[in-house]
Amino acid sequence: MPGGAWALALALMLLEAGNAQECSPGGHRLLESPHRSVHFDSLFLQQSAPQDLICDHSLAAGWYRFVIFDRPAEMPTKCVEMNHCGTQAPIWLSLRDSETMPAPGELKQLTACATWQFLLSATKDCCLFHIPVSVRNCGQFFVYLLQPTQGCMGYCAEAISDAKLNPCGPDEIEIEGDCVRQLSASLPPPPPGRPQIVVELIESRVFCRCAVDVSPTNNSVGFIIAWSRLSSQDVREELKQETTIQAFSLLEMDGINLRLGDRIFCTASIFFLEKPQVKSLATESQEFFAGIKLQPEMSTISEDGKEYQLRIESTIPVVCPEFSELDQECKISLRLKTVDQDLVFFWSLYPCRSW
Structure with a gap:
């Protein structure tokens, strides 16, 4: 092993x-x-x-x-x-x-x-x-x-x-019966840098990756990575916690645990593999919005006959495997309405990028 x-x-x-x-x-x-x-x-x-x-x-x-x-x-x-x-x-x-x-x-x-x-x-x-x-x-x-x-x-x-x-000295730890010198064995490891949430596509499935910022030469530590999201009432809900020796954790966007429009976070702490009870403080990522955003998020469009441009941005890849097999174009429909009336005055189909 x-x-x-x-x-x-x-x-x-x-x-x-x-x-x-x-x-x-x-x-x-x-x-x-x-x-x-x-x-x-x-x-x-x-x-x-x-x-x-x-x-x-x-x-x-x-x-x-x-x-x-x-x-x-x-x-x-x-x-x-x-x-x-x-x-x-x-x-x-x-x-x-x-x-x-x-x-x-x-x-x-x-x-x-x-x-x-x-x-x-x-x-x-x-x-x-x-x-x-x-x-x-x-x-x-x-x-x-x-x-x-x-x-x-x-x-x-x-x-x-x-x-x-x-059996070992104050600055040593026991590993497989041998005393190994480790000056910092009794001190908690330093907290990791701020973890970053990125999105990747694995075999037509969308995953969020929480990547922990840690020195690549430090192979004597493990990681505790926890995922959470904000509910509609701004209450933090824990989704998953994982103990691993890899400096990342994956969470699938399956529509149940993680849904389109979720505001998600991940936290990471480090522990010594030889002393799992000695762990660092947890560091939290920035909020990641998993969905489609309008840029700018708020804009006033007057009914004056002029043309206005808004930018539609998706933070996650849009996967359409069933359309690709049928050689059809994958699209998203956007509908804009006035504030006080349910009147459609602009309708368009935007082709999506298949990441």
Whole structure:
């Protein structure tokens, strides 16, 4: 996958993770007991306070996030010895040879295992019980879809080290496991120049193009481009929003979303592909009138027998494919009326340009 496309895919995954309900503060619950740590010896609880042993058979099914001493934590992915994590049968996340933890924004169905050792047995079974667990990577942390256990078992957690929390320096960002120096990673990119709306014809279909003014050498950014129009009551109506790595967006004049006579605008902002949440202020285009205009727009024509010239100008191409196939001339009819009477005093057919 090309670098720009991969970076956009990563940015969209991060945006999707941010929009996942289970990643929001109200979408999951916290498991904060420090006894869940893989380093906690449960034998101490069995001797002093057996009522405090963790038994997740009464755990309500749902999404959970692990925290130990106010530090983010994750389920371990290696076998945990018995009598740890505040319980007798600790539960850990088993990854097969071909399995990995989900990437940012990704959801995976994995399997957890419970460790147990029978009395008088010299060996332990790291995976005596199997429990399905769904894992979502929310970008900065994992959330787990957990269910009640069959007996007195407990889900384990391991606090994330400082090196894993901050693997890169303050002026670096992580890309595919490598730290890449980027001095402006924490600062928003500068806003783009004023976007321009132009019209083009693509296979006999009319499109408006919102072209963003940006440096052609900057290929580490993406764009959020939004289209809107003014209603007859001068109320702004949003038509479309697009996230793209290309410095333009197309909107078809289909007679539904975009109609003849509409006054349309587009706005553009820039974001870093590696940090999609860091984006610039939006810049708006000038108003573009999609239709036919009279030049000058207002003119007084007296009924004095003299000839007056007015200029008719179309801001969009007039497409007549059905007439072209029949070898007929494509025309527009214009009718002028007096102010106080519905009296036609000038009638003409103007041939149109077929763009």
